Amino acid sequence: MSDFPGVRLHVVSGKGGTGKTTVAAALALALAGGGRRVLLAEVEGRQGIAQLFDCPPLGYDEREVAVAPHGGDVLAMAVEPEQALLEYLDMFYKLGRAGRALKKMGAIDFATTIAPGIADVLVTGKIKEAVIRREGGRPAYDAVVMDAPPTGRIARFLNVNSEVVGLARMGPIHSQAQSVMTLLASAHTAVHLVTLLEEMPVQETVDAVGQLTKAGLPVGAVIVNMTREPILPADALVAVAEGRLDTAELRRGLRAGGLPKSPSIEEGLVAEAVDHAQRVALEETERDELARVDRPTYELPLLEGGVDLGGLYRLAGALAAQGVR
Amino acid sequence: MSARAAAGAEAGTVDGTADLTVDIDAVLDRESVVVCCGSGGVGKTTTAAALAVRAAERGRRVAVLTIDPARRLAQAMGLTELDNTPRRVAGIDESAGGELDAMMLDMKRTFDEVVATHADPERAQAILANPFYQSLSSSFAGTQEYMAMEKLGQLKAAGLYDLIVVDTPPTRNALDFLDAPQRLSRFLDGRMIRVLVAPARAGGRAYVKVLSVGIGMFTSVLAKIVGMQLLRDLSTFVAALETMFGGFRERAEATYELLKRPGTTFIVVAAPERDALREASYFVERLAEESMPLTGLVLNRVHPTRAPGLSGSRSLAVAEMLTDSGASPLTAAVLQLHAERIALAAREQQLKARFTSAHPHVPVLEVLAQATDVHDLSGLREVGASLAAGAAG
Numbered sequence: 001m002s003d004f005p006g007v008r009l010h011v012v013s014g015k016g017g018t019g020k021t022t023v024a025a026a027l028a029l030a031l032a033g034g035g036r037r038v039l040l041a042e043v044e045g046r047q048g049i050a051q052l053f054d055c056p057p058l059g060y061d062e063r064e065v066a067v068a069p070h071g072g073d074v075l076a077m078a079v080e081p082e083q084a085l086l087e088y089l090d091m092f093y094k095l096g097r098a099g100r101a102l103k104k105m106g107a108i109d110f111a112t113t114i115a116p117g118i119a120d121v122l123v124t125g126k127i128k129e130a131v132i133r134r135e136g137g138r139p140a141y142d143a144v145v146m147d148a149p150p151t152g153r154i155a156r157f158l159n160v161n162s163e164v165v166g167l168a169r170m171g172p173i174h175s176q177a178q179s180v181m182t183l184l185a186s187a188h189t190a191v192h193l194v195t196l197l198e199e200m201p202v203q204e205t206v207d208a209v210g211q212l213t214k215a216g217l218p219v220g221a222v223i224v225n226m227t228r229e230p231i232l233p234a235d236a237l238v239a240v241a242e243g244r245l246d247t248a249e250l251r252r253g254l255r256a257g258g259l260p261k262s263p264s265i266e267e268g269l270v271a272e273a274v275d276h277a278q279r280v281a282l283e284e285t286e287r288d289e290l291a292r293v294d295r296p297t298y299e300l301p302l303l304e305g306g307v308d309l310g311g312l313y314r315l316a317g318a319l320a321a322q323g324v325r
Numbered sequence: 326m327s328a329r330a331a332a333g334a335e336a337g338t339v340d341g342t343a344d345l346t347v348d349i350d351a352v353l354d355r356e357s358v359v360v361c362c363g364s365g366g367v368g369k370t371t372t373a374a375a376l377a378v379r380a381a382e383r384g385r386r387v388a389v390l391t392i393d394p395a396r397r398l399a400q401a402m403g404l405t406e407l408d409n410t411p412r413r414v415a416g417i418d419e420s421a422g423g424e425l426d427a428m429m430l431d432m433k434r435t436f437d438e439v440v441a442t443h444a445d446p447e448r449a450q451a452i453l454a455n456p457f458y459q460s461l462s463s464s465f466a467g468t469q470e471y472m473a474m475e476k477l478g479q480l481k482a483a484g485l486y487d488l489i490v491v492d493t494p495p496t497r498n499a500l501d502f503l504d505a506p507q508r509l510s511r512f513l514d515g516r517m518i519r520v521l522v523a524p525a526r527a528g529g530r531a532y533v534k535v536l537s538v539g540i541g542m543f544t545s546v547l548a549k550i551v552g553m554q555l556l557r558d559l560s561t562f563v564a565a566l567e568t569m570f571g572g573f574r575e576r577a578e579a580t581y582e583l584l585k586r587p588g589t590t591f592i593v594v595a596a597p598e599r600d601a602l603r604e605a606s607y608f609v610e611r612l613a614e615e616s617m618p619l620t621g622l623v624l625n626r627v628h629p630t631r632a633p634g635l636s637g638s639r640s641l642a643v644a645e646m647l648t649d650s651g652a653s654p655l656t657a658a659v660l661q662l663h664a665e666r667i668a669l670a671a672r673e674q675q676l677k678a679r680f681t682s683a684h685p686h687v688p689v690l691e692v693l694a695q696a697t698d699v700h701d702l703s704g705l706r707e708v709g710a711s712l713a714a715g716a717a718g
């Protein structure tokens with residue numbers, strides 16, 4: 001992102017349902033624009049990315065899912081702790097077939113769930129591997145975008161070091177945690193927070209900024225998703241929110257448009273306008289609240305009827321227009 | 326009985342015919358536990374609080390167990406202290422003889438209490454200090470759900486309330502609430518853990534018995550990965566837990582049984598959105614499978630039009646004409662708003678219809694979207710009234 005020069009790992013979090021997966025995918029597309037190569041990684045095994053790109057379920061292999069505007073590739077994968085552990089064991093202990101036997105016994109599953117932080121270290125470890133991997137004398141990816149866990153868990157998820165160090169005081173998991181932490185806490189990483197202009201997501205965003213900062217993790221942008229243009233004229237909004245809609249003018253307008261006189265329709269229209277204006281006012285309050293965290297902010301429009309592949313490109317375009325590259 | 330028919334029967338239809346009305350006030354007057362479930366952000370906490378306020382004002386002694394309420398709602402209910410005990414809510418109309426206590430769940434503290442109840446002081450101390458316990462009690466997936474059930478069990482056992490309304494944690498999948506606790510006890514009781522703690526338990530003999538080549542390699546690999554010391558901590562932890570574990574699991578099972586007993590009912594909350602309704606569908610089917618009683622689906626935050634006499638297309642046509650002539654920008658905007666509102670209402674009704682055709686026996690109660698957040702008692706009363714009025718949807 002132009003606001004984030006040097007960032008190689010973009011972590012996308014936010015309250016559940018605010019659009020993390022959608023925004024991560026749009027961000028990957030925007031970053032790939034103009035001939036770059038970007039990896040989009042899912043970490044919670046929910047296959048949200050496959051649904052979005054309308055492709056078969058993702059696996060541990062990195063697979064091309066989209067071509068960016070003006071060339072550029074988005075590859076995607078689903079990082080899974082068991083696979084990451086097997087790969088890791090294989091790298092260090094040359095397990096070969098024994099690895100599969102361990103898996104069949106349920107040992108691998110057990111090892112990844114034996115303590116809460118361990119799966120996180122394995123997953124972030126794999127992400128780090130993709131970030132630093134080199135191919136043909138240059139980085140394999142220009143950027144890696146992670147569709148991360150929600151704000152409620154993000155600081156704990158990324159703060160693998162402190163989470164695991166208390167449990168595994170030595171050994172490879174311990175050193176792995178420390179090496180992952182070096183990347184996550186560096187200027188090569190940015191944690192972006194997706195929010196809506198609603199009370200709870202904004203509250204969680206503000207809280208998450210605090211938690212991440214406290215953990216020494218770099219907060220990137222705030223991405224406000226599903227915004228709507230106010231429809232009422234700006235000069236009328238405040239009055240209408242307070243219930244002072246110019247009903248005489250409304251009646252004149254309705255007559256001018258040839259609509260028959262109907263008190264119930266007029267009352268209904270006024271009520272709808274007041275609803276709308278109050279909602280816009282609430283959104284303004286939430287915008288002010290977000291401004292207090294003082295991070296670069298991007299806005300993405302609400303697409304009526306949801307986000308299909310075309311919609312995803314539109315959102316990527318909106319990010320690009322706001323300077324993401 | 327098919328799952329659907331079961332859902333219908335559980336929804337209170339006496340003869341299995343489709344009777345889609347539900348009298349929420351009668352439910353609040355009759356039941357002793359109401360559990361509000363649903364996927365993230367749909368309004369579980371709001372619905373739970375609104376039902377609790379309404380029941381209390383109808384004369385019942387009510388406790389509401391909330392989980393992570395929005396800050397302003399918490400303040401409005403006097404939930405400023407996280408002390409894990411219910412506190413009286415001020416501002417409730419108690420003239421009918423009811424009252425409302427509210428609490429916010431503190432999962433770590435609840436877990437600590439469970440340990441303290443089931444182990445002697447010395448062992449409890451050892452467990453509480455174990456790093457493994459500390460990590461498990463504050464972050465293991467499922468702990469929050471498990472502890473919500475534990476707290477419900479405690480409140481129920483105390484016998485101070487006519488009705489307990491339970492909110493559930495913000496999980497993505499509504500089913501997590503039913504599955505997560507088992508996940509935790511399955512983990513604590515799992516085969517691998519048995520093997521690991523075997524040496525501590527049986528002085529090595531049991532260990533030798535199960536020690537196949539695979540297991541031997543497993544422990545040694547595990548030790549290499551996470552370090553021997555973590556395995557030792559884990560083994561001490563599980564050994565310490567062992568003595569209290571039977572009681573622990575029995576207790577959890579008993580609480581889950583409570584969910585199937587008469588007097589308990591579930592309310593599934595969803596927003597009029599595709600994902601939320603899909604989750605709600607799964608949940609409704611699962612409740613039927615588990616013979617857990619369902620009152621109905623709360624469709625929260627619907628936007629019906631307030632001027633049904635004017636169609637969307639007419640409205641748009643006039644708006645366009647007014648915009649072209651520049652006659653009245655205000656009216657043009659109001660009409661455009663109306664057209665959008667009608668389109669939104671139609672989408673919502675379509676989603677509702679799809680749910681109803683898949684679950685014809687589940688009553689749907691619509692709750693109007695309020696223009697602003699629900700953050701005080703009067704907002705909760707409005708939601709409660711909307712629930713009581715929305716009987717037939």
Ligand SMILES: Nc1ncnc2c1ncn2[C@@H]1O[C@H](COP(=O)(O)OP(=O)(O)OP(=O)(O)O)[C@@H](O)[C@H]1O
Pocket residue numbers: 014015016017018019020021022023048150225226227300301302303304305306307315497600
């Ligand atoms: N800008 C948008 N306009 C319209 N719909 C959107 C927009 N962004 C996201 N959505 C829709 O909102 C829903 C939630 O989005 P998404 O799955 O990306 O959220 P999430 O934060 O990843 O959710 P979860 O917490 O479940 O992982 C989806 O149905 C998605 O299509």
Ligand SMILES: Nc1ncnc2c1ncn2[C@@H]1O[C@H](COP(=O)(O)OP(=O)(O)OP(=O)(O)O)[C@@H](O)[C@H]1O
Pocket residue numbers: 199200363364365366367368369370371372392393394395493494495496625626692693694695696697698699700708
């Ligand atoms: N009918 C309604 N009209 C307007 N706002 C509402 C309505 N119901 C809920 N809200 C608002 O929506 C937000 C989310 O509601 P709530 O906290 O009850 O959801 P939840 O399902 O408990 O969420 P979580 O899964 O995060 O626990 C709150 O800010 C609440 O005030």
Ligand SMILES: [Mg+2]
Pocket residue numbers: 020021022048147
């Ligand atoms: Mg997602």
Ligand SMILES: [Mg+2]
Pocket residue numbers: 369370371392393394492493494495
């Ligand atoms: Mg809640």
